[in-house]
Amino acid sequence: MWKLVDCRAELRLEGVEGAVNLAEPASGVANVCIDRHLVAHRLLGVGGDDETTAADWPIADAYVRGRDLVVVYGPTPARPFTVEVYWSVVDEPRARLALEVVVSVQTELLECHPQFSVSSLVPAQAHSERAIVANQPRPLAIVPATRNWSLAELAPRADFPPAEVALEAIGIATRWRLEQEFMEKGVIRRVRVRALMLPADDAVTLAEESCDALGAESPPLTT
Numbered sequence: 001m002w003k004l005v006d007c008r009a010e011l012r013l014e015g016v017e018g019a020v021n022l023a024e025p026a027s028g029v030a031n032v033c034i035d036r037h038l039v040a041h042r043l044l045g046v047g048g049d050d051e052t053t054a055a056d057w058p059i060a061d062a063y064v065r066g067r068d069l070v071v072v073y074g075p076t077p078a079r080p081f082t083v084e085v086y087w088s089v090v091d092e093p094r095a096r097l098a099l100e101v102v103v104s105v106q107t108e109l110l111e112c113h114p115q116f117s118v119s120s121l122v123p124a125q126a127h128s129e130r131a132i133v134a135n136q137p138r139p140l141a142i143v144p145a146t147r148n149w150s151l152a153e154l155a156p157r158a159d160f161p162p163a164e165v166a167l168e169a170i171g172i173a174t175r176w177r178l179e180q181e182f183m184e185k186g187v188i189r190r191v192r193v194r195a196l197m198l199p200a201d202d203a204v205t206l207a208e209e210s211c212d213a214l215g216a217e218s219p220p221l222t223t
Helices: 200-216
Strands: 002-005 008-013 016-021 029-034 037-047 059-065 068-073 082-089 097-106 116-123 140-144 149-154 164-168 171-178 189-199
Touching: 002 059, 002 068, 008 082, 029 097, 037 082, 037 097, 037 149, 037 189, 097 116, 116 149, 116 189, 140 171, 140 200, 149 171, 149 200, 171 189, 189 200
Parallel strands: none
Antiparallel strands: 002 008, 008 016, 016 029, 029 037, 037 116, 059 068, 068 082, 082 097, 097 189, 116 171, 140 149, 149 189, 164 171
């Protein structure tokens, strides 16, 4: 499933592969392929808009635990809080691939305002006539990834403002932003986003059902 060597973690499932560069969490699970076909340039990348180098995200710890890849990033002067990122494989029989990211934030300061985003990027599909669905009426985004697959991303209602979807030069990007939220010492803030690769023909129905199920789940435990 996950194989961690130095600063690289490879994901291998049946017919699915991808990799995480721990020093670049904004790249998330990169170059995701299903049956050797690229379906995402990145899934569930975590980062700030102005944080692009390894120095912005110093790795304090990293390990694999079952289905989880866990990376702890220490605080920096510009980002005075610790961030724990859990990239996890999720049981979702209706999806060809189901991943989730849980981001856990805490600080030693009396006051700070953490800010970051979770984003994904799928290849541009000029031939696709499938609509992009975002936030109506559920907190989810659905975008075409290939002719056969659509990416659906969902989050609990309380975790993020509505998702953004944007066309970029090489594909379609989703973004969930946590904006300048007040936090104090002793408080842990956790948010999560789930990404599903779903059959294109049934993506909307399956994504809505999965979103409702996610809303009924208890928050995951982290340590």
